[in-house]
Amino acid sequence: MKVRKIIAMILISIMVLSLLVGCGPDSESRQSDDAESQSNILVVYYSATGNTEKAADAIAKATGADVFELEPIKAYTEEDLDWTNEDSRVCREHDNEAERDVELVSAAVDNWESYSTVFIGYPIWWGIAAWPVDGFIKANDFTGKTVIPFCTSASSDLGESGELLEKMAGTGEWQIGRRFRSSVSEEDVQVWMEELGIVQ
Numbered sequence: 280m281k282v283r284k285i286i287a288m289i290l291i292s293i294m295v296l297s298l299l300v301g302c303g304p305d306s307e308s309r310q311s312d313d314a315e316s317q318s319n320i321l322v323v324y325y326s327a328t329g330n331t332e333k334a335a336d337a338i339a340k341a342t343g344a345d346v347f348e349l350e351p352i353k354a355y356t357e358e359d360l361d362w363t364n365e366d367s368r369v370c371r372e373h374d375n376e377a378e379r380d381v382e383l384v385s386a387a388v389d390n391w392e393s394y395s396t397v398f399i400g401y402p403i404w405w406g407i408a409a410w411p412v413d414g415f416i417k418a419n420d421f422t423g424k425t426v427i428p429f430c431t432s433a434s435s436d437l438g439e440s441g442e443l444l445e446k447m448a449g450t451g452e453w454q455i456g457r458r459f460r461s462s463v464s465e466e467d468v469q470v471w472m473e474e475l476g477i478v479q
């Protein structure tokens with residue numbers, strides 16, 4: 280009988296210990312870490328030559344944001360992007376608005392509803408956002424999201440590009456954006472993030 284009591288007490292002790300381990304501070308910490316690993320900030324961008332990608336990556340690094348690249352099914356070649364050649368693809372698309380409907384590999388973001396802040400980046404083409412971004416804007420509902428545009432350019436500023444995208448979207452709380460020079464640095468982005476109050 281004594282042996283049975285000892286075994287029973289050992290089993291009860293093991294059960295109590297397992298419950299304490301499962302419900303203790305370490306368990307709460309693990310759950311908290313899992314929740315924090317899921318960012319509520321998303322950086323969406325189209326980059327023609329890599330400059331906007333550099334800015335997008337710097338924003339993601341500073342904020343811990345997820346990143347979604349917009350990729351045209353028919354990628355732009357160096358010749359396509361030659362704005363000095365009136366027969367190039369971008370020039371034809373600029374002159375004929377009907378040709379600016381650029382089909383994307385995907386405009387659907389996984390867990391889209393989970394993001395509360397969305398940065399949208401693009402190069403400036405003829406004073407407006409590069410039109411491969413348009414398909415993403417039209418395909419998504421920005422209701423309840425803070426949307427912050429950013430662009431890269433050698434000389435042009437942000438202009439009305441953000442306002443035009445906001446009008447196209449029709450939803451979301453759009454903020455004043457920021458233009459970065461083509462040689463954007465992580466320090467440039469960090470300063471902007473501090474101004475926005477996203478990072479300290």
